[in-house]
Amino acid sequence: xxxxxxxxxxxxxxxxxxxxxxxxxxxxxxxxxxxxxxxxxxxxxxxxxxxxxxxxxxxxxxxxxxxxxxxxxxxxxxxxxxxxxxxxxxxxxxxxxxxxxxxxxxxxxxxxxxxxxxxxxxxxxxxxxxxxxxxxxxxxxxxxxxxxxxxxxxxxxxxxxxxxxxxxxxxxxxxxxxxxxxxxxxxxxxxxxxxxxxxxxxxxxxxxxxxxxxxxxxxxxxxxxxxxxxxxxxxxxxxxxxxxxxxxxxxxxxxxxxxxxxxxxxxxxxxxxxxxxxxxxxxxxxxxxxxxxxxxxxxxxxxxxxxxxxxxxxxxxxxxxxxxxxxxxxxxxxxxxxxxxxxxxxxxxxxxxxxxxxxxxxxxxxxxxxxxxxxxxxxxxxxxxxxxxxxxxxxxxxxxxxxxxxxxxxxxxxxxxxxxxxxxxxxxxxxxxxxxxxxxxxxxxxxxxxxxxxxxxxxxxxxxxxxxxxxxxxxxxxxxxxxxxxxxxxxxxxxxxxxxxx
Amino acid sequence: xxxxxxxxxxxxxxxxxxxxxxxxxxxxxxxxxxxxxxxxxxxxxxxxxxxxxxxxxxxxxxxxxxxxxxxxxxxxxxxxxxxxxxxxxxxxxxxxxxxxxxxxxxxxxxxxxxxxxxxxxxxxxxxxxxxxxxxxxxxxxxxxxxxxxxxxxxxxxxxx
Numbered sequence: 189x190x191x192x193x194x195x196x197x198x199x200x201x202x203x204x205x206x207x208x209x210x211x212x213x214x215x216x217x218x219x220x221x222x223x224x225x226x227x228x229x230x231x232x233x234x235x236x237x238x239x240x241x242x243x244x245x246x247x248x249x250x251x252x253x254x255x256x257x258x259x260x261x262x263x264x265x266x267x268x269x270x271x272x273x274x275x276x277x278x279x280x281x282x283x284x285x286x287x288x289x290x291x292x293x294x295x296x297x298x299x300x301x302x303x304x305x306x307x308x309x310x311x312x313x314x315x316x317x318x319x320x321x322x323x324x325x326x327x328x329x330x331x332x333x334x335x336x337x338x339x340x341x342x343x344x345x346x347x348x349x350x351x352x353x354x355x356x357x358x359x360x361x362x363x364x365x366x367x368x369x370x371x372x373x374x375x376x377x378x379x380x381x382x383x384x385x386x387x388x389x390x391x392x393x394x395x396x397x398x399x400x401x402x403x404x405x406x407x408x409x410x411x412x413x414x415x416x417x418x419x420x421x422x423x424x425x426x427x428x429x430x431x432x433x434x435x436x437x438x439x440x441x442x443x444x445x446x447x448x449x450x451x452x453x454x455x456x457x458x459x460x461x462x463x464x465x466x467x468x469x470x471x472x473x474x475x476x477x478x479x480x481x482x483x484x485x486x487x488x489x490x491x492x493x494x495x496x497x498x499x500x501x502x503x504x505x506x507x508x509x510x511x512x513x514x515x516x517x518x519x520x521x522x523x524x525x526x527x528x529x530x531x532x533x534x535x536x537x538x539x540x541x542x543x544x545x546x547x548x549x550x551x552x553x554x555x556x557x558x559x560x561x562x563x564x565x566x567x568x569x570x571x572x573x574x575x576x577x578x579x580x581x582x583x584x585x586x587x588x589x590x591x592x593x594x595x596x597x598x599x600x601x602x603x604x605x606x607x608x609x610x611x612x613x614x615x616x617x618x619x620x621x622x623x624x625x626x627x628x629x630x631x632x633x634x635x636x637x638x639x640x641x642x643x644x645x646x647x648x649x650x651x652x653x654x655x656x657x658x659x660x661x662x663x664x665x666x667x668x669x670x671x672x673x674x675x676x677x678x679x680x681x682x683x684x685x686x687x688x689x690x
Numbered sequence: 691x692x693x694x695x696x697x698x699x700x701x702x703x704x705x706x707x708x709x710x711x712x713x714x715x716x717x718x719x720x721x722x723x724x725x726x727x728x729x730x731x732x733x734x735x736x737x738x739x740x741x742x743x744x745x746x747x748x749x750x751x752x753x754x755x756x757x758x759x760x761x762x763x764x765x766x767x768x769x770x771x772x773x774x775x776x777x778x779x780x781x782x783x784x785x786x787x788x789x790x791x792x793x794x795x796x797x798x799x800x801x802x803x804x805x806x807x808x809x810x811x812x813x814x815x816x817x818x819x820x821x822x823x824x825x826x827x828x829x830x831x832x833x834x835x836x837x838x839x840x841x842x843x844x845x846x847x848x849x850x
Contacts, residue, residue: 355749359702359742365735366709373728378716380728381709404776411803412769580803581814584796587776588822591783591792596832601784608776615773620695638731650725 198551219259230519251552285490308499309557336640337664344671364630404611451497455504462501469497787837
């Protein structure tokens, strides 16, 4: 089935419910607002709007939920760029270059974010309209060893994240990997490093950790330095000012294309989600850059890559969810549960029996990506007013968002404590030059790697050679080794060149 | 490498060693027939941490620490007081509840950060708490900590 046929079927289905366009727009607006609030993650936002969808027709209700999801991915970047407090984990990577850029040119950073989000989402939707069936069939080939190797590629990207202090980046990453082992073991379910704590038995909750390490750490940093001047210049919220960033995107075609492909690839793999894709895309942007040392200071590629990738991946996560009945990420897991509430059974049968519904959902995502551009301007205006608030008022406000956001996930005060602990950890890591992003990446990838390694070894009967010689695994492992060794090789070559010059 | 960083790395080395020792407990008995268990991955990660800590100490020991630019208004005391206050707040939330505890926490926070006008400080503390309580509890339907005993009864006065 071609793109146009899919578009035709999807638009036809949507047009048969004219009110659906208004409902999609409402879902999108809710998603942008929730997405911009630190601590209100994509799945949580979908859960919060779920009760509103009960009175709707099934297909329209699903489009509403999907539009909310798209909105959260868009909105998450706003607070990540402006306040260094990612609204959603998917936007964590925006901080590295988006925040430093926003300190000098906020409208440029936001322009790039909006454009790349839209490009990533639209292109991925078009690809998936064409290739859903084939991609889903291919993704089924992934087993534990492939997941292990894929996660290793993600970790190898960490070494690129810390070009200047690779050793420190590796320590941060190992710290994240260790923290991910706390709680119930993935193989035999044994309790690990809990020291009798019932809270730790369930493992360290990822969202409070991310909120703490990024947002609370920043507040502590300001508490130490007490900047008396405004942190950011005032944003020109006129559309013309945002076009500075929009125009700039044209110069990064290759980064966009690569990030879109990475996002697409990662997105369709069940269980990976769009957060990993943004980190891998960022790592790849650093690796392939001619000036990797400038990353982290506000270079446009550092924002283009994660924003394109996370939007492409968010569309991608819907493929395994709809086609295989396996959620692509935590947000699509909520959508999967909602489908069951509506009496649908996601899986290969949906493609055969209800292709209309499938294409309608993808067209709803496409429509949301286009409409989101129009919605983002008022959203930015709303959030940018916060920039005029002095730090002595804004910091407690951010802390309150962190507290409410951490508590709301499990209604557990211990999550608030974990958030502050990670805030302290993030503050001290940053103070001594240890990048915090690898800690988060380690926390996300740790369980995937561990599951892949232990289950994979059992599958291949503990034959390590058989484990690494599986075709996809081998390719991914070679990629991981190449990524990890590149900064070292580059350093050696640089030193040689300098010696020759002398 | 700064002296404090050196101590932190040394601490990391000792803790990693201890945790590696603890991780032996997660090994599955040989009778199960499995050659891997819940101990495999933590052992790999902790060994990696030990190796990297040693590498950091060896290579960073003699390396001169970069000169740190001291900010004019920087204060360790302020930072530590805010960190301590945040931890006490997080711990006390379950007992005292969000409604009663947050205005005091926010007020103290703003005062430490330099907000001098008392009426503004009191007004903002109450306004922020009320706005968050309304947004999360009433609009989003997300519960916030109510506290225990009399504190809970007080918090319930503001619910519905």
